[in-house]
Amino acid sequence: MFKNIVLIQGRILLLTICAAGIGGTFQFGYNLSIINAPTSHIQEFTNETWQARTGEPLPDHLVLLMWSLIVSLYPLGGLFGALLAGPLAITLGRKKSLLVNNIFVVSAAILFGFSRKAGSFEMIMLGRLLVGVNAGVSMNIQPMYLGESAPKELRGAVAMSSGIFTALGIVMGQVVGLRSGSKEQVFTEERVKIWAFKDKRVPVIPEKRGEGRAWTLGKRSC
DSSP: HHHHHHHHHHHHHHHHHHHHHHHHHHHHHOOOOOOOTHHHHHHHHHHHHHHHSSSSOOOOHHHHHHEEEHHHHHHEEEEEEEHHHHHHEEEEHHHHHHHHHHHHHHHHHHHHHHHHHHHHHHHHHHHHHHHHHHHHHHHHHHHHHHHHHHHHGGGGEEEEEHHHHHHHHHHHHHHHHHHHOSSSSTTTTTTOBBBOGGGGOOOBBBBSOOOOOOOOOOOTTT
């Protein structure tokens, strides 16, 4: 009987960790890394939207400025979220704060999804700001909630799960950002030639296509 109770409590704790992590710091890591993939698409969308409004294309330096704003609004929203986390946790409690925090990320997803149909790159900016607020709140409240929910002997390990879900979110963002069907190697998009170590050679990732070289290391260098 006692073993069954412990087993049930362990399952509930595991589900709690997964639910809080996926809705919390996983979103932080994912949105931190996913923005690298659609860089050119967002810049083209910004230029096309501006040209449709004014009849003139946006200069390159202003396109870069708009892109910089889109990227930098995420940490700015994180600052607002971190400042909001304390009063929110005291007023609503840890669990309700995490539930309310989902409003920010859902609103951001809606803005991202309808930005092209609405022809507004400002919706992307606002969405990035809201995602940042979500990340700032979750990074502060999630460890508190998990630490208070876990038993004393597992409190440290459970609190560390926030960092694990952050890393998983970063990896997932990188994987989703990979181009499918590419003939190039993943992550680098450049051909990497690997020679056998018995020949005292090491692989080199070329900066440009066709610049791959193998450096031979002498025995003394090794």
